[in-house]
Amino acid sequence: KAGVTQTPRYLIKTRGQQVTLSCSPISGHRSVSWYQQTPGQGLQFLFEYFSETQRNKGNFPGRFSGRQFSNSRSEMNVSTLELGDSALYLCASSLGALDSGNTIYFGEGSWLTVV
Amino acid sequence: GNSVTQMEGPVTLSEEAFLTINCTYTATGYPSLFWYVQYPGEGLQLLLKATKADDKGSNKGFEATYRKETTSFHLEKGSVQVSDSAVYFCALYLRGSTLGRLYFGRGTQLTVWP
Numbered sequence: 001k002a003g004v005t006q007t008p009r010y011l012i013k014t015r016g017q018q019v020t021l022s023c024s025p026i027s028g029h030r031s032v033s034w035y036q037q038t039p040g041q042g043l044q045f046l047f048e049y050f051s052e053t054q055r056n057k058g059n060f061p062g063r064f065s066g067r068q069f070s071n072s073r074s075e076m077n078v079s080t081l082e083l084g085d086s087a088l089y090l091c092a093s094s095l096g097a098l099d100s101g102n103t104i105y106f107g108e109g110s111w112l113t114v115v
Numbered sequence: 116g117n118s119v120t121q122m123e124g125p126v127t128l129s130e131e132a133f134l135t136i137n138c139t140y141t142a143t144g145y146p147s148l149f150w151y152v153q154y155p156g157e158g159l160q161l162l163l164k165a166t167k168a169d170d171k172g173s174n175k176g177f178e179a180t181y182r183k184e185t186t187s188f189h190l191e192k193g194s195v196q197v198s199d200s201a202v203y204f205c206a207l208y209l210r211g212s213t214l215g216r217l218y219f220g221r222g223t224q225l226t227v228w229p
Contacts, residue, residue: 006158033216043204043219056216082179092217104208104217106151106159 002027004093004107012113018079021110025072025093032074033104034066037088046089049074050096078112086114118203121205123132128195128227136207138179148188149217153202162190172173190206192197195227197209201222221226 005024014017025032033048033056042075049068055072066076072093088109094102140146147166151159163172163222168183179190188205205220 005156035217042221043217045216047216048216060128088206092159103161104149105161108158112229 004091004105005105006019006089006091006110007106008110010111010113011109013081013115018077019081019112020044020075020077021089021091021112022087023074023093023107025074025077025091026105029093029095029105030072031094031096032068032072032090032103033092033094034074034076035090035092036060037090038086043090046076048104075111083114086112087113117144117146117209117218119207119218120221121203121206121223123131123221123223124202125224128225130139130197130227130229131194133195134190134199134225136193136203136205136225138188138220139189139219140186140188140205140207142186142209142210143208145178146209149206149208150177150179150188150190150208151204153204153222155201159204166218197227197229200225200227203224208215 007022031050034046036044045099048056052068068074090109092104092106094104096102118141120139149164150162152162163174166173167183171180177192179188202222202224204222206217
């Protein structure tokens with residue numbers, strides 16, 4: 001059974017540009033959540049989607065957005081990139097919504113470098 | 116609020132040594148507890164979990180017991196291997212919360228020498 005798949009794995013962008021990251025959850029999983037990992041802040045929750053609806057959002061500016069499609073695949077977008085957005089972006093999936101108690105599985109992440 | 120506190124790293128051990136990584140939590144509700152492991156250049160892998168008090172999660176020789184009285188979920192392994200070198204994250208999840216999300220500790224870097 002395939003795991004959580006994230007693309008691209010590595011990318012370099014310039015300040016001011018925008019980026020879109022993609023996540024394919026484990027087959028059958030309907031909840032997708034996103035986390036940002038940096039050395040300084042650790043793992044921070046971005047948002048969670050369930051059945052194409054954003055259910056929860058972390059404390060990030062509006063430049064960070066996401067969506068979920070009918071096949072549960074999700075994308076996150078960061079506009080007007082800043083140097084501080086350089087991070088590992090992790091996608092996670094679970095069977096039900098996060099509050100259903102299902103185990104949460106992570107992908108290998110997308111490494112974003114902003115120069 | 117909800118938070119997880121892990122012991123500061125890095126932790127350096129010789130092969131076959133005993134490992135303990137302390138984790139304590141604060142939760143406004145009733146949490147499930149997890150340990151995730153991150154190998155260099157990779158994402159997070161679920162190592163073990165416990166969903167209620169006194170549950171013991173175990174996997175690959177690692178164990179952790181959910182202690183509600185001490186709000187702790189310490190990770191232990193009796194004999195570490197070089198391949199266990201990684202960053203370990205303790206996390207909690209509040210079941211039934213409308214703000215469902217994982218709360219992570221800052222991670223503990225473990226290095227095991229042969």
